[in-house]
Amino acid sequence: MDFLAAYDAIPEDDVPQRVALLRTAMTTGRAALFAELRARRPVFSTPVGVFVTRHPDVLEVLSAPGTFTVGVFGPALEDVLGAPFILARDGADVHWRERGYGQLVLAAEDAPRVRELTARIADEVLDEVTGRGADTFDLVQDYARVAAARVAIAYLGFTGIEEETLHSCTRRMQWAFAVNPDRDPEIHAAGVAAGRELRDQVAELIDRRRDTAHDGGPDDVLGRMLRTRLPDEYGFDDERINANLVGYLTGYQQNATQCTATALKELAVRPEALAEAVRAAGEGDPARFDAYVWEALRFHPFVPITPRLCLRDHVLAAGTPRQTLIPAKSVVMACFASAMFDEEVLDAPEEFRPGRPPAHNLVLGYGAHDCVGRYAAQVIVPELVRRVLLRPGVRPLPGGERALDYAGTPFPQHYQVRSGRPTAATARP
Numbered sequence: 001m002d003f004l005a006a007y008d009a010i011p012e013d014d015v016p017q018r019v020a021l022l023r024t025a026m027t028t029g030r031a032a033l034f035a036e037l038r039a040r041r042p043v044f045s046t047p048v049g050v051f052v053t054r055h056p057d058v059l060e061v062l063s064a065p066g067t068f069t070v071g072v073f074g075p076a077l078e079d080v081l082g083a084p085f086i087l088a089r090d091g092a093d094v095h096w097r098e099r100g101y102g103q104l105v106l107a108a109e110d111a112p113r114v115r116e117l118t119a120r121i122a123d124e125v126l127d128e129v130t131g132r133g134a135d136t137f138d139l140v141q142d143y144a145r146v147a148a149a150r151v152a153i154a155y156l157g158f159t160g161i162e163e164e165t166l167h168s169c170t171r172r173m174q175w176a177f178a179v180n181p182d183r184d185p186e187i188h189a190a191g192v193a194a195g196r197e198l199r200d201q202v203a204e205l206i207d208r209r210r211d212t213a214h215d216g217g218p219d220d221v222l223g224r225m226l227r228t229r230l231p232d233e234y235g236f237d238d239e240r241i242n243a244n245l246v247g248y249l250t251g252y253q254q255n256a257t258q259c260t261a262t263a264l265k266e267l268a269v270r271p272e273a274l275a276e277a278v279r280a281a282g283e284g285d286p287a288r289f290d291a292y293v294w295e296a297l298r299f300h301p302f303v304p305i306t307p308r309l310c311l312r313d314h315v316l317a318a319g320t321p322r323q324t325l326i327p328a329k330s331v332v333m334a335c336f337a338s339a340m341f342d343e344e345v346l347d348a349p350e351e352f353r354p355g356r357p358p359a360h361n362l363v364l365g366y367g368a369h370d371c372v373g374r375y376a377a378q379v380i381v382p383e384l385v386r387r388v389l390l391r392p393g394v395r396p397l398p399g400g401e402r403a404l405d406y407a408g409t410p411f412p413q414h415y416q417v418r419s420g421r422p423t424a425a426t427a428r429p
Contacts, residue, residue: 003033004040015047022046030304034338043316043324048181049307049331050324055342055360057317061308061334062367065090070369071309072331076177076188080195080250083243087251087369097234098244099372105224106248108375114155115286115379121150122387126394130419136397139388139415144260147384148253155376156248157222160208161201169194170253171411178303179410195246202242210238221245248373254411255302256377259293260384261404261415266296267385268401273352274389281389290382291354297363297381299352304337306365336362393420 003025010017025033037044037053044051052058061068074088081088086102089095125147129137137143149163158166176191209217209226217223222245230236267274277292310330317323326332339362341349346360364371364378371377388394397403397416407413 003029003036019047022048030337031341034335034341038338038342042322043326045330049333050310050326051305051333051335052316053335053338053342054317054322055339055345057322058334058336058339058362059366060316061332062306062365062369064314065368067312067314068308068310068332068334071311072307073177076180076183076191079188080173080177080191081243081247082192082195082199083239085243085247086372087247090368095368098240099368101228101230101236102244102248102372105221105228106373106376110155111375111379114151114376115383117154118147118151118380118383119387121154122147122384125150126387126391130391130394132419135419136416137419139264139396139417140257140261140412141414143388144257144384145253148256148260148380151256151380152249152253155220156245156252157209157218157220158202158205158245158249159218159220159222160205165198165201166249167253167257169198170250171409173198173250174254175410198246198249199242202246203238206238206242221248251371252373252377256381256384258302258412259297259381260388261412262300262302263293263296263381263385264388264396264417265401265404265415266299267292267389268396270352273354276354278389281386286379286382286386289386290378293382293385294361294363295352295354295356298340298356298361301336301340301363303363303365305333305335306369308332308334336365388417391420393418 003021007018007021010021012018034053037051042052042054042057044053052061069090070088071090074090077088078084084094086095086099122143125143129142145167146163149166152158152166153161153163172194173191176188176194180187180191205222206226209222217226222241225241225245267277273292273296277289280289280292283289308331310326310328310332312328314326315323316326340346340360343349346356347353364374395418397418400416403416404412405414
């Protein structure tokens with residue numbers, strides 16, 4: 001029995017059973033579920049929200065922040081951050097003004113030097129890990145999370161804060177506001193406590209950096225924030241600097257870490273694509289290699305679904321056969337992971353094709369709440385993967401290419417790879 005037949009066979013008033021079936025399908029067969037919904041019920045109303053699965057409809061939802069707001073997760077995010085933040089606001093001064101501010105301090109012009117910085121840090125971490133003498137290492141714990149945190153320290157300016165603090169705090173914070181649909185109070189409380197811990201350390205960091213800001217200081221994002229003077233009426237004091245810097249990190253650390261592992265996994269399960277990516281990694285044009293990483297992440301996006309709260313009645317996909325009235329107060333699930341496989345928009349979406357049109361890749365979001373740090377992200381994530389593939393023999397374990405271990409969390413925690421050391425057999429003359 002297919003999903004919709006099984007779902008429809010459950011009495012409408014048996015909400016727990018319908019929700020359980022939906023969650024099982026999302027966990028064990030999401031791609032098949034989305035394909036069925038796109039074909040037969042592209043706007044699918046359920047007790048947990050209205051699932052929007054077609055590419056143009058997802059873009060329509062994300063193009064109307066005045067109607068489809070971030071009210072689903074915004075309050076939880078601001079609880080965790082302890083302050084207003086652009087990702088939790090729609091159209092307010094905080095969002096539009098501070099988004100512009102973010103694009104100023106997270107400048108597009110940074111991309112070349114951020115790539116060079118990422119390459120240097122990644123190589124340093126790989127040297128440390130492969131120099132330990134073990135035949136394997138954990139790509140997530142030993143490499144990706146460490147390299148991502150060191151890039152955050154060097155580029156964002158978290159100088160003096162432990163790498164593990166940056167990673168563990170953001171893991172608890174993102175878990176609380178982004179992947180806690182049942183609003184588990186313990187998960188939420190842990191995220192709030194982690195946010196407080198990180199803000200307190202950043203407040204001390206800002207105080208230290210204020211003492212040297214007049215001398216210029218490091219050319220990192222925090223340094224720019226401290227040197228930038230805005231009109232007093234904007235109220236952009238050190239607390240706002242703190243909230244924004246912690247917010248940037250919260251949107252970066254876990255995502256960069258897991259994207260490194262999932263992109264490598266998606267390449268590894270496609271030997272031909274992996275071989276092509278390795279060749280591209282060694283060429284002089286990193287952008288050609290980057291296309292392999294973004295295509296890999298299309299198959300495994302770190303945000304498969306983003307929820308929105310519909311404030312007023314809205315006719316979605318008006319004038320098409322799938323035209324649907326979305327009632328006010330509905331929770332709407334904009335399904336990135338489905339939209340990027342829409343057969344009516346993408347040519348042969350099931351095929352691995354680097355270099356697809358940018359509009360077909362929604363990994364970094366779309367609309368008013370796309371990734372504010374996208375220019376840095378567009379080079380950091382591919383470069384973290386590229387430095388691995390430039391190491392001969394550093395590859396996922398044979399037979400274990402799909403073995404991402406989430407360890408009971410929403411994020412990949414372990415992925416074993418070979419260290420590239422010669423085995424006893426290959427070491428013989």
